[in-house]
Amino acid sequence: RKEVEQDPGPFNVPEGATVAFNCTYSNSASQSFFWYRQDCRKEPKLLMSVYSSGNEDGRFTAQLNRASQYISLLIRDSKLSDSATYLCVVNSNTDKLIFGTGTRLQVFP
Amino acid sequence: GAGVSQSPSNKVTEKGKDVELRCDPISGHTALYWYRQSLGQGLEFLIYFQGNSAPDKSGLPSDRFSAERTGGSVSTLTIQRTQQEDSAVYLCASSFNGGYQETQYFGPGTRLLVL
Numbered sequence: 158r159k160e161v162e163q164d165p166g167p168f169n170v171p172e173g174a175t176v177a178f179n180c181t182y183s184n185s186a187s188q189s190f191f192w193y194r195q196d197c198r199k200e201p202k203l204l205m206s207v208y209s210s211g212n213e214d215g216r217f218t219a220q221l222n223r224a225s226q227y228i229s230l231l232i233r234d235s236k237l238s239d240s241a242t243y244l245c246v247v248n249s250n251t252d253k254l255i256f257g258t259g260t261r262l263q264v265f266p
Numbered sequence: 267g268a269g270v271s272q273s274p275s276n277k278v279t280e281k282g283k284d285v286e287l288r289c290d291p292i293s294g295h296t297a298l299y300w301y302r303q304s305l306g307q308g309l310e311f312l313i314y315f316q317g318n319s320a321p322d323k324s325g326l327p328s329d330r331f332s333a334e335r336t337g338g339s340v341s342t343l344t345i346q347r348t349q350q351e352d353s354a355v356y357l358c359a360s361s362f363n364g365g366y367q368e369t370q371y372f373g374p375g376t377r378l379l380v381l
Contacts, residue, residue: 255311258306
């Protein structure tokens, strides 16, 4: 089983739609959780950290369910500029981060 | 301020040749990471440097891969006797202190093609 698993997509949604991505992780001792965004042929960049209580940043909401070892990212009112690959990231039991293979989002007009 | 920089941005080489990839982390960042991303794949951890500690080399795929970090700043990833399966984007990242809660800042990567 992969340490971090994501649905690869692609998710094709119209502008204005709400879309949700899910991610599961295998290491119950993980303590840090992130969503990174990677545009085509670009480097990954931090989108947001994920906190136990859930957190929101504008149109983006991240949630963590430790019991189920599950992380989610919700994007409301999708924009064309949201088109990218979204990487779920979890720390291992050291300082290393484990990256999922990503979920591709394509927002169309 | 300046971000993480990597050079070259693209490298084409012949099978069997050695290549060196360079990474300049953000000034003041003590932690430096190398990753590899093959087409359509996730990021694969290669090696991690933190300050003066011994590097974590657990992700290096074979003894053809090595890396060093001189003076706690610039890092060089060396691949000896390159193989076609080494073709990938090699990404470098740095963070302030290397803790698992810290944001990693990535460079633009080096696209390596082994013919």
